[in-house]
Amino acid sequence: MRFKNNFIVSSSAIIGNNVRIGDHAIIHDNVVIGDNSTICENCIIGEPGVDSYYSENYVNPKTIIGSNSLIRSGSILYSGSIFGDSFTTGNTVSIRENTVFGKNCIVGTFSDIQGNVTFGDYCRLNSHVQIASKCTFKNFIFIYPMVVFTNDLLPPSNHLIGTSVDDFSQIAAGAVILPGLSIGKHCLIGAKSLVTKNVEDYEFHAGNPAVRIGKVNHLWSKDNKGPHYPWPYKFDRGLPWKEKGFDQWKISDEGKLYFS
Amino acid sequence: MRFKNNFIVSSSAIIGNNVRIGDHAIIHDNVVIGDNSTICENCIIGEPGVDSYYSENYVNPKTIIGSNSLIRSGSILYSGSIFGDSFTTGNTVSIRENTVFGKNCIVGTFSDIQGNVTFGDYCRLNSHVQIASKCTFKNFIFIYPMVVFTNDLLPPSNHLIGTSVDDFSQIAAGAVILPGLSIGKHCLIGAKSLVTKNVEDYEFHAGNPAVRIGKVNHLWSKDNKGPHYPWPYKFDRGLPWKEKGFDQWKISDEGKLYFS
């Protein structure tokens, strides 16, 4: 019974081939949806920004959703954001304006991404994640439930400054990250940590406040009978090195894009 | 003005007697709703699983909601899950596929239950709770706001392993529970704890990381002028021992079902 014709689409929206739209979904002005994407029930795509409530002459900024995307039911994506190909959400996510996602990213149920946030490719956010504006994330970064990235060290202030996270880092459940920090490549932040200082590449920090525990490759996996990190050698579900292995992929044409 | 006829119900859904369905609600294929249940506005019941987006021959698995249930507005229950009688939700909950709830369970507003989770009877989850797949909960377990149960010790990995919680245990606000643990009967986990090891029956653990503080019956209630735990002697709202007291109920026909 899904995907009949019981939704609302602006006449200025551009809908690709083979796009399915669920019941009660609303597609606002100047939304572009790529081929083969699915917008599920009750979603709002291209939600107009705050000026729309106060200006008669408001023009909704362009919203772009890449091809092969799946926006699950109840999600609200604001206008002025760009979502790369194969973008996937859980149910009822909220993503504000002027945010950019690369390709193959996932945002989990009840996650809230403030505006002016940038993600590279293959980032995965679990449920109930909260990202403040001005944070930047490179590629292959996974963020687990109930993590908060903040942007105001002495609240309230006008000095909002995001944190940056580099490729392959993992932020475990319930961590809070203070503003203006730099988290390197291949880091692991332990569950429920309060991160108050920079984290160097390949380091594991944990605790409240978080301290340096050691190198990530000292974390032993009983299942692997060896170190679990750097994790791309141990995990490839939905990732581009699945066929050829991480080392071969790194030197492939695609892999080189991330290791320049 | 409630409960008119402004909703969408699949022709393959089986709707019991005296069921009320709110405006804009969607009941998908192969949903069964028991007598005297209420599905509020904007709910989606039997949300199709991920295969539905990619397979032409997808058949929606059966979803069963017991009688006397109340699904509050904006909630999304996936297909393939079973909800026992008198199941109640807050607003805007998300419960994924292949999850089973016993009878008289409550899931609070903005809680997110991943798939393949099992709850016994009379479990109560407050708001913003996040349960990872493969966790199992017995009966009379209460979970407070912003608690996270995880399932991946060294993320990301393919070794997902849930935690199990036994009867009558209480998990206070903001706790994070690491994967693969066993929490016994009548335990108390303190607010904001990070639980990293097993908890024996009747123990109180708290802290980050959580440590054993002592037996739960050492926790003194100023109001009771005595110990508050085991709590079933002090609290019976909505619970089956309300009329006869906990000790008498334990030896009743119903009580014996939980103490075999």
Place this chain on the structure above:
Amino acid sequence: MRFKNNFIVSSSAIIGNNVRIGDHAIIHDNVVIGDNSTICENCIIGEPGVDSYYSENYVNPKTIIGSNSLIRSGSILYSGSIFGDSFTTGNTVSIRENTVFGKNCIVGTFSDIQGNVTFGDYCRLNSHVQIASKCTFKNFIFIYPMVVFTNDLLPPSNHLIGTSVDDFSQIAAGAVILPGLSIGKHCLIGAKSLVTKNVEDYEFHAGNPAVRIGKVNHLWSKDNKGPHYPWPYKFDRGLPWKEKGFDQWKISDEGKLYFS
């Protein structure tokens, strides 16, 4: 394309002048909406309380939304609550019955306010905030993401007791506040704190459990080259002392209302 006429409004609702209502919104019985307010798509205003499911004679209590309010998409406001002028929400908030907000308050995306909570004026809650019933907040209090205010010290019990927070205090991200406490004026609670005891005026507490770190005016701002707190001297966005400065405002007619 916004704000056509594709919504549901009870005949007993009183809708002010120049009110705009989005697609699929539902306005229940006995709701009053002030002039120039906007109710966005999919909102439910005046959600009937639990008795409505069981009583044929249920009459929905009055719900009042002040003028110039903005209720963003997907939000659910229960009946019996009062929202002062210029009330603003993020997307998909849930606010229960018998709760009172003063004027110029903001509640962020995915926040859940239980019933019987009181806020003064100019309070701002960020995303994913959870407030238990019986808590009380005075004026100019800002609460950051993933904060939980609890009301049951030894759960579950029938002894629910809220915490009170006085003017100008700031509760940083991820803090959990235990029940029955008193947080004074101009306090700062650090990120991820577990607050277990009262906080005196102008104090900074942080940690798990939180301890007194010192006076808030000892917190140095590198940007200000001076102390950041009391913050009203450093921050005025959207606040009534923006034109004249905090000290002049305090002795103005409006300011005196808050310093009697």
